[in-house]
Amino acid sequence: MRILITNDDGINAPGLEVLTTIAASIAGPKGEVWTVAPAFEQSGVGHCISYSHPMMIAQLSERRYAAEGSPADCVLAGIYDVLEGARPDLVLSGVNRGNNAAENTLYSGTIGGAMEAALQGIPAIALSQYMGHGTEGLDTPFQAAASHGVAVVRALLDRGLWTNDDYRVFYNVNFPPVAAADVKGIKVAPQGFRRETSFSCEPNMSPTGRRYLWIKGGPQHTPTLPGTDAAVNLDGWISVTPMRADLTAHDLLGDLEARLA
Numbered sequence: 001m002r003i004l005i006t007n008d009d010g011i012n013a014p015g016l017e018v019l020t021t022i023a024a025s026i027a028g029p030k031g032e033v034w035t036v037a038p039a040f041e042q043s044g045v046g047h048c049i050s051y052s053h054p055m056m057i058a059q060l061s062e063r064r065y066a067a068e069g070s071p072a073d074c075v076l077a078g079i080y081d082v083l084e085g086a087r088p089d090l091v092l093s094g095v096n097r098g099n100n101a102a103e104n105t106l107y108s109g110t111i112g113g114a115m116e117a118a119l120q121g122i123p124a125i126a127l128s129q130y131m132g133h134g135t136e137g138l139d140t141p142f143q144a145a146a147s148h149g150v151a152v153v154r155a156l157l158d159r160g161l162w163t164n165d166d167y168r169v170f171y172n173v174n175f176p177p178v179a180a181a182d183v184k185g186i187k188v189a190p191q192g193f194r195r196e197t198s199f200s201c202e203p204n205m206s207p208t209g210r211r212y213l214w215i216k217g218g219p220q221h222t223p224t225l226p227g228t229d230a231a232v233n234l235d236g237w238i239s240v241t242p243m244r245a246d247l248t249a250h251d252l253l254g255d256l257e258a259r260l261a
Contacts, residue, residue, distance in 0.1 A: 001031040004088040004117075006074040008045065008096065008109025011037040011066040015095035015129065018142045022127075022149040023092055026157070032063065034088065036078040038109075039066040043096075044215070047072050047112035047245075057081065071113030079120060091117035092153070094127035095145045099220060101130070101174045101229035101239060102192040107199070111172060115245050118170040123162055125153060125171045130233045132177030132221060144238075147180035152238060155186070160242075167246040174241075176233045187232045189239040192224025 003023045007016045016037055023033045039058070048070045055069035057077055067077050071093060079087060093113035100108040110126045117124035127149060135141040156171055163169045172191075176183060197218030204212050224230040229239040 008042040036074040045109040071109040072116035075116040091124040096128035099130040100128040118168045130177040134178040144175040167244045172241040184236040187237040192228030194222045
């Protein structure tokens with residue numbers, strides 16, 4: 001199996017090392033793992049692509065490249081430049097430092113990389129590690145992802161639903177903020193929403209007297225509705241969420257058409 005991996009935390013992120021180990025196990029001794037990851041952190045860029053300017057790409061070692069672009073850029077670079085059209089069998093994106101559950105999903109570059117792979121017709125899985133009090137003091141905060149990542153990916157490859165429609169399904173996996181031994185198992189969960197909290201911005205003054213704005217995230221341990229992604233993560237479960245890039249509100253089409261007739 002040929003696997004392409006990327007992330008949004010950057011080429012030197014510890015989560016990418018965890019993902020490399022997961023990918024190597026999935027690919028097997030005769031397989032290939034190719035890395036094309038952002039040269040610098042790209043958290044929060046979503047599905048952004050560098051459409052209006054070129055990006056530099058550099059080979060760091062065998063099958064390992066850094067690109068000055070977003071995770072979606074890296075997937076495109078991997079498919080059409082690094083692999084020279086020899087398409088990967090699977091794209092893995094992550095392991096993100098921090099959860100990509102609930103509304104975080106919409107901002108995530110980790111998700112953006114997996115989404116681009118799906119749009120290119122390639123099976124894709126995004127993986128993220130929820131952080132919290134349960135991950136503090138561990139040998140690595142990625143312990144749950146490192147211990148359970150291979151099993152989750154294999155389960156999805158063997159028994160997951162992979163569609164061939166225009167907007168192909170890809171998967172969003174979040175590992176709970178607990179030690180590996182405390183993970184309860186896997187739950188299929190829809191994307192949740194953290195109520196009464198959101199991203200915002202906060203003004204600050206620089207030492208030179210200039211005014212800047214910092215983007216602020218909301219509390220990450222606010223539970224979503226029972227059974228949804230962040231809620232099951234905070235209860236110790238790995239969440240698996242099937243996703244599509246199609247943003248159409250299909251449930252409203254018939255009613256809207258009648259209203260506007």
